[in-house]
Amino acid sequence: MTRTVDATARVPACLAGARLDQAAAELFGEYSRQRLKTWINRGELTVDGARAKPKARLHGEETLALHATLEDEQRFVAQNIPLDVVFEDDHLLIVNKPAGMVVHPAAGNPDGTLLNALLHHHPALAEIPRAGIVHRLDKDTTGLLMIAKTLPAQAALVEQLQARTVSRQYDAVAIGTPVAGATVDAPIGRHPKDRKRQAVNASGKPAVTHFRVVERFRTHTHVRCRLETGRTHQIRVHMAHACYPLIGDALYGGRPKLPPGAAEPLKEILREFPRQALHARRLAFQHPHTGQEMTFRAPLPDDLLMLLDYLREDHQTMR
Structure with missing residues (x-):
């Protein structure tokens, strides 16, 4: 099913000189900037009846007309899949995703996903693009995800992500023993030969990951990562690029490293x-409706706790 969006707005004098995509974000604030940009590029958001580019400068007093379609998520089936709900109100939902759960249906994973579970948990999410999912985690990464329950909330949360004001921290267990933390500032793009992989690539998009040491073992390290950007597989790619790939990461990690005499x-x-040792432990952002600072934490899952216990015991025994 689809819905038609019809709206018009006159550009006020205070937005004279602004780019079209910037002005549209001000005047149609219930939609995300990326969605508005897509509509501009499709010609579904026009200036005085004519198509224009997102970067076109406005003079003021123009009429912006929006005539577009919003597909809802009723093409996906609602499924009664348990969710670990950390927080919920009328505007947003925070869940703690388990390992093995795909976030969005795709080829090879038509159902059984977080989106299917969300449609059952809150059927009104069928009216929100991607059922309100604002960002994603890889199938085998555990931890916190935020979901918007209204279009204005989705636009506000996406804008915070784009402005890099959402704080996202991850716990990971890496192969190797860095002396100290570091920042990996390296662009990420599609791997030139393997489309399933990402890679540090000069033609990729900017990507910045900060990591610090939490606990060091004989041949492995518990690290805490903080994202400035949110590229696909970013932590996995950046840690491998820094020569500290994650335990269990078949795509980027290579062969496991066994401590001598373990x-x-x-x-x-x-x-x-069975998976990359990666967990989204902390989310902090402004509530999309009240503006209140919100912080959520998810404890380490049992498999990572067990892994750390074994590494800790080995480290203490072999000192």
């Missing part, structure tokens, strides 16, 4: 750990 249970868990 006990068999530790060797087994390092060989068989």
Whole structure:
């Protein structure tokens, strides 16, 4: 199902000189800037009846006309899949995603996703693009995700992400022992030969990851990462680029590293750990309706706690 969006607005004198996409974001604030930019490029948002580019400068007093369609998510089935709800009000929802759950249906994963679960939990999300999902986590990454329950909330949260004012922290267990934390400032784009992978690429988009040491073991390290940007697989790519790939990351991590003389249970868990050792532990942002500062934390899941316990025991035993 789809809905038609019809709206007009006159550009006030105070926006004279502004770019079209900037003015549109001010005048049609219930929609995200990216969505408005898409409509401009499609010719569904016009200036005095004519198409224009997003960067076109306005003089003031023009009429912006928006005639577009919004697909709702009723093309996806609602499924009664349990959700670990950390917070919920009339505007947003915070969930703690388990390992193995895909966020959005795609080829190979038509259902059983977070989106399907959200449609069952709150059917009105069918009227919000992507069922309100504002950002994503990889299938096997655990932790916090925010979901908007209204269009204005979605636009506000997307704008905060684009402005880099959302604080996102992750816990990871990396192969190797960095002496100290560091910042990886390296653009990320599609891998030139493998479309399933991302890579540090001069022609990619800017990407910045900060990491610091939480606990160091003999051949591995518990690190805490903070994102400035949100590129696909960013932490996994940046940590591998820094020569500290994540345990269990089959795509970027290579072969497991076994501490010399380690006990068999530790060797087994390092060989068989079924996913990248990555958890979205903390989210902080401004509430999209009240402006209140909101902070949420999700404890480490059992598999990461067990992994850290084995590494800690090995470290203490072999000192």
